[in-house]
Amino acid sequence: MDLTFNSRDYITEFIVDNKPSFEKKLLSEAVNVASKIKDILKTGNIDLLANAQKLVLYAVEQKEDELVKFAEQEGIVWAKHSLTLAFKLEWVQAIRRTLWYFLYQFDRLTNKSNDLDRFYTQEKRINDQIDQFLNNFFLSYSHYKDELISEQRKLVEHLSVPIIPVSSNVSVLPLIGMIDSYRIKTIEEKVLMEIADLKVQTLIIDLSGIVTMEKNIIDHFQKILNGISMMGCESVLTGLRPELVKNMIHSGISFRENVETRGTLQLTLKKFLEVEVH
Known part of the structure; x- marks a missing residue:
């Protein structure tokens, strides 16, 4: 060279x-x-x-x-x-x-x-x-x-917490898949913010897509329901599956104080929308 x-x-x-x-x-x-x-x-x-x-x-x-x-x-x-x-x-x-x-x-x-x-x-x-x-x-x-x-995870998690208004004061939150400690914090943040922004009076949380939750997640979820109540909003749980209910029973956690439970999302929506129409 x-x-x-x-x-x-x-x-x-x-x-x-x-x-x-x-x-x-x-x-x-x-x-x-x-x-x-x-x-x-x-x-x-x-x-x-x-x-x-x-x-x-x-x-x-x-x-x-x-x-x-x-x-x-x-x-x-x-x-x-x-x-x-x-x-x-x-x-x-x-x-x-x-x-x-x-x-x-x-x-x-x-x-x-x-x-x-x-x-x-x-x-x-x-x-x-x-x-x-x-x-x-x-x-x-x-x-x-x-x-x-x-950042991508935050975006995905926020998209996985879709709060859908179905009337002037009723919204639905369908939850699907696994809920870990990161996602439950996202749910807490978005739910409380959306209740204030949308002036939600009734939040229907559909759990038919959730098979089970760990005890610490159930405990955190209960605190979110307490927070919803503190903001003057009524919580309605629908679609509770037997496995999830069984897990809650053995964890010693009950949602009866601040929440109403109903069978299916369809029947619950029908009731609330009929009441609003009348």
Whole structure:
């Protein structure tokens, strides 16, 4: 490989002056990523070759603050576009190998290749910087993904608590599926807010889609019913299945104080709507 060299060059100038050779060597070190460079540029507007040189210069020049900020930005971009972490890891390790190849060539051209003390000091310094980049990249990537999953879960949970107005003062809350500690908190938040916003006087909670609840969930649910009552709204439970009732009995929990229970949602709606019409 023909390299441009000036005896007065610093290592960073040597790398910049030999940019085409650096990129060629890098692509040969990262065979799997090389075939995806155009796709990644198109998908996430990420110029891998330009970013590789930026990482190398930050690492060599010991620009730690810039390197950490760059890693965090890269982590967010890769997470946002769901780009493969395996490609990123292969790419950074290829950058590491390519950088060391150029460091060796620079030392050879400057007659410093036999200076072992300098080599080991440089080895630790450079590798620590690249490891720090990887660490901050993965932390940023994971943090973004965790926040995204949390937001998506909140959206799904709110959509799974549909309070449906059926008249001017009567609403229905059909509950379906498993209710865990996270979802019961969402139910509490949305129910109390909607009662106030919609001025609900009667909330019919249909439990026909719930097979069972854990004791702590039943206890929390009872507190929600107490809260509904405190807001001046009447609670009506419908569709209680035998398994759920059995679980409630053995848990020693009763809803009789602040709630009315009825058989089916259809019959309950019929009664309340007929009363409102008359």
